[in-house]
Amino acid sequence: MRFNTRWALAVTAPLLACAALSACTTLEGETYAAADFAGVRKIDAHVHVNVADDAFLDQAAADNFEILSINVDYPAFPSISDQAEVAHHYAEANPERFHYATTFSMQGFGQAGWADRTNALIDAEVRRGALAVKVWKNIGMVERDAEGHLIFIDDAGFDPVFSRLADTGVPLIAHQGEPYNCWLPLDQMTTRNDRLYFSAHPEYHMYLHPEMPSYQDLMARRDAMAARNPNLQVVGAHMASLEWNVDEAAKFLDAHPNAVIELAARMAQIQYQSVRDHRKVRDFFVKYQDRILYGTDLTLNPGEDTQAFRQSAHQVWSSDWTYLATADTQRVEDIDADAKGLALPRSVIDKIYYANARREFFSRPSR
Template identity: 60%
Template sequence: MSKLALAFAVTLIAFAANADELLYTEADFASVPKFDAHVHANRQGSEFLDIARKDGFELLSINVDYPDFPPLADQAKVAHALKALDPGRFHFATTFSMKGYGGKGWAAATIRHLDAEFARGALAVKVWKNIGMVERNAQGRLIMLDDPGFDPVMNHLAERHIPLIAHQGEPKNCWLPLDQMTTENDRSYFREHPEYHMYLHPEQPSLETILAARDRMIERHPDLAVDGAHMGSLEWDVDLLAKFLDAHPNAVVDLAARLTNVQYQSVRDHDKVRAFFIRYQDRLLYGTDLTDNPPSPQERAQNPPREEGGITAEADHFWRSDWRYLATTGSQRIDALNAEVKGLGLPKAVIDKIYWSNARREFHLRP
């Protein structure tokens, strides 16, 4: 081998070694600080905290006015108790009821309620898809998020620098028949929740109508920090999500319960999806939508679906699978897609932002 060829080979080996050092491995999973910015801890007990501690996660548990969840007061009690149990690891977001909306005093009462929860440690406020899809005014029209009645609450959040977590709309699959949906987890969810399957409800507004109302609200409140839950309901197209982020500098999005929709795209154009994550590395929050709900005869399908072994097995499985996809170049079978999916292999610096520092910045936690 010539000296030139030898030098070239040594350079390639060194480059490969340095490239490897820029990526985390599966073995790094538990040792890297991480933050799941979208879970629902609705049950008393330490199991969720125990597995979060073992796997290196802090949690943001989000209270939400969801019929399959316990009443809002019960969700708040659980959040307060778990916060007291491990205040450095467990965080929570509060919400408000739409009961009485439009009536005299609703906004003032809602602000008082939110301030009381902020005093207990709430870091953010959640608004759910019932706004835009379920709740109606006195005239029978659906209430959209840009309704002026919300303005006093949004102004108050902006003044207090409290982020709004907005889940408006549903996955694009929601407007498709079951046999045309792109992921099995969406298919199973909407099979179990036909009331939210918009393909079955053509009288309901389109996804575009719902998201346009959200975007008008964001534009009207430029000082309000907004976290678009579930990739801002633009999970099916990273190009559209990029346009949303470019148009709204006060917005970030979380990845909760939408990674399979991302993986569907990366199977078809891996480089494009990876480039999106790198370009918007400061605007993405890791989240799962993992739910620890008290069992009851009324309990229905969750997204992601339950696994045997309760929240401990479920959380460990999903966290490790997501880590393999985002942080490494390893492949794994994703049952929701019936496909082998190659990991994005995002650089360590990008992973540290998506999994840690972005959430801590967004929710005003210590550096």
């Protein structure tokens, strides 16, 4: 793997500073309070704005957020073209606050011309402002080739697309697999929302479907893709599907200098761990402060109650801030426990909430 100087500089600079000081303020600096929430500039690097309604951006402005809206090939969402239309509208109307990632269809994968058409689509979206490209868990769990075999993310058919992204400096946001809970019996799942969802949707509960790929196989395929594309910026969505164990997330980051992770929709799994070993989870965030992006997976779809959405978005953003930035304790119903905040130093919070996303999505290296 080619040495990645971005991470070398990001990691060694704080360490050198610590060596020169008797107390390392980078690691144990001043923290924010709950009251600082609205005053700090922030980016939510994983949301879905699927309707041309200003409610999302209005709440983002009220809470001092920029947002990265991620288009995705998901059947419960509007079509890819409809998502793109909304993204184009807001990218033009409010480019200071709204940003977006594009995606592509798997239709025709493996056939002549698919990669060229996909690259042309991505190039066109990048010209209109797209900052990244999203691949979803349908790759590895749904999409099949002409022989009926599942298509995995390390399939050679993706090579021309991923090479093009690497050459142009466009990040790949990769969501492979489900939460680890999906492969566990209901009574072993760590969060209430997963237990409720998979009990209501047994067709998606992989523990009941041994004929489908294992969790370990999906992670290995994703890791193989990241390793064979060392110049591709990989953003591991949802804690890179390693939300269940910060040690595993650390191994992923150590093995792949071209990768970062984001936190969307996995805060409860992180809190589950910190309730049991607070120091370990806090140390993970401090050590990998340059490799973690804040995200929520907040979604506004057509027909939703926009006032209720705004209240929910504010609650999620405020709760996450309390957990990451302060030492305050709050009740987390999904894990049936009180979770003490990590009280990360201001310098770490500023990276996770803003600087890392700016670097990943707005600073394309020259090729």
